[in-house]
Amino acid sequence: MFSFSFKNRIAFNYIVSGSFLIAVVFVFIYSVVKYSVNNHINEEIQEELNKHLNDISTDSNDTYLIQVDQWRAREHNSISVNPVFVEFYDNHKEIIDKSPNLKNSNIQLLNNVNNKFIDTKLNSIPIRQIQTPIINKGKIVGYLVVAMSLEDFQIVLILKNILLITFPLILILLFLIARFFAGKSIKPVQTIIETSSQITKDNLKTRIPLPFNKDELYVLSENINHLLDRVENAIDREKQFTSDASHELRTPLAVIKGTLEVLIRKPRNQQEYEERIQFCVSEVDRLNHMVDQLLLLARFENQKQNIKKETIYLNALILDNLIRFSDKIDNKKIKIITSFNDDYYINSDNYLISIIFSNLISNAIKYSNNETDLTIKLFEDNNSILFSLSDKGMGIAATDIDKIFTSFFRSDVVNHSEIKGTGLGLSIVKRLCDLLKIEITLTSEINKGTTFILRFPEVNLK
Known part of the structure; x- marks a missing residue:
């Protein structure tokens, strides 16, 4: 598992979601273009097929006749960017006539594929063809084959290659852009890291600069500053409490020690002993009371007492x-x-x-x-x-x-x-x-x- 920085993880997650969306858009564009081109070619082939069917007539011997003059005239008078190839076959599947643009080539007549669009080749050139039987009195008297070059379809293949090439390039570009803006977005986090590294128990005055925009990072910085305020106050209270407690506890102990030292310097009468001992007892009671209060205060210092x-x-x-x-x-x-x-x-x-x-x-x-x-x-x-x-x-x-x-x-x-x-x-x-x-x-x-x-x-x- 690769270890990414926070900035790179943001950019990577953005790219993962973005790549899915871009892929969906590219597939949609490709599908629409492919469908449109296919429909356009099929419609033109079907139109040509219908035209040539109208040029056919049948005599009394069930032999169909091609109105060659009308066909030739229409071919000469029409402008076609994408040439149409036409061939006529008899019922024995022998060629009767064909369009001049075929010259010495022939369109292959296929078996059992009548009235279907089939992609084949003509002299290694991809074409799409459709063949339909010519029927007279319920009998097949011949076949008409119409084909068209698939040069228009090359646009779809070119588009596919373009999309496949541009897809990774777009992802790389988006990753770099996302990484750049992610770096700018998390700059306050870097500031928090740098500032927090300067904060020690001896340096609690430093605070994190608040970002200009009042967003989640602003709230985070503000909360950290409030936390530092509470920590500083708690440490100051602890230092003051420790100092005051040690001073207050030292005083009665010093008094007791001094009193006892005075007692042992020379013999005393019973009343003096009793007075000094009673004084020490009162100081011990005072000390005991102070310790009880200190313990009670410490008990509630962090407000962790369960309230019943x-x-x-x-x-x-x-x-x-x-x-x-x-x-x-x-x-x-x-x-x-x-x-x-x-x-x-x-x-x-x-x-x-x-x-x-x-x-x-x-x-x-x-x-x-x-x-x-x-x-x-x-x-x-x-x-x-x-x-x-x-x-x-x-x-x-x-x-x-x-x-x-x-x-x-x-x-x-x-x-x-x-x-x-x-x-x-x-x-x-x-x-x-x-x-x-x-x-x-x-x-x-x-x-x-x-x-x-x-x-x-x-x-x-x-």
Whole structure:
């Protein structure tokens, strides 16, 4: 099997289909010309046959007479480009008379082929003849043979040779033309190949130039560029995530190591040991919580989690999460205000929705001031269910709102170092909202509080 380039394959496939069409056209032309020439010769021979039959008369002795004078006169007065040969035979198949143009030659009288057109030869010249019996009173009294040269038919043979010669020449010419235009058509593919060969893990900025015509190659180039955008963004996120994760994990490990080194430098009393060990335990818990969140975030990074849809009673799910954080709520003396206008149900993944509520409520409690209100609302708007969570805490600076869903980002951490966290909670919330097609928005004002709003899609309504 020959290995053709893509350009040659296009040209070859075009030629295969084109050759069939050209062959059909050539056969049709040849057949029409052949049929026309054959009919023309046959009609002329038949016409001559009828004329000469009219020149024959029969006497009382059943002998037919040829009106030679009329025949000769007609032959001299008519112009014939293609000569007609005529011979008369008696009932014994002996020649009685013939046309002068035969001279010393004779047309062969054949057996059992009366009234049929037969191709024979006269002195090596191809002719077509027809013979008919001359009948008088039911008896054959002679034969009339009319023939005509097949020189006109040579046109058909010449045409056949021309078509056979030109057919491969046309195919070769069409192949070269098709190959030329195929090369121009797939030039954007060559550009894609050259550009993609320049793209490496260290060079993801290069993009494929879009073709001028918005055809399939334009769509292909555009999709490849979008793919490169996603790959670049994913690699950038991976690099940033790896950098941030290593930094965040290194900090508590360094604190634990430093604390333990201080403990072993000199003997301590039991209370000091207990305080330092308890501090290390809290750092281990913080580290364990961070690892759990990192694993959870990685789990949904590529959105490969299988969503298990079921009917969720939002009112009960929110109250369950509030009970989980009841101790923290009581410690900060936060007043919970719930506003549920009705019972609200959605079709979604109960586990993932619970994680979203848990992280949002945990964040709201963490950043709320003591003895303030935390308001939770469920309501319907434009055929969608909305969840609203408002706290009266420190708020988020306007410059940080766009970064709040970035992994490990914590707003104003310097001025609020007493608030512990990993900066992963809201990143997980955003990832799950994207996965479940939930729209999440927030508004915030420094020292006044923050409001998160979730809009569940209409298709999730029960």
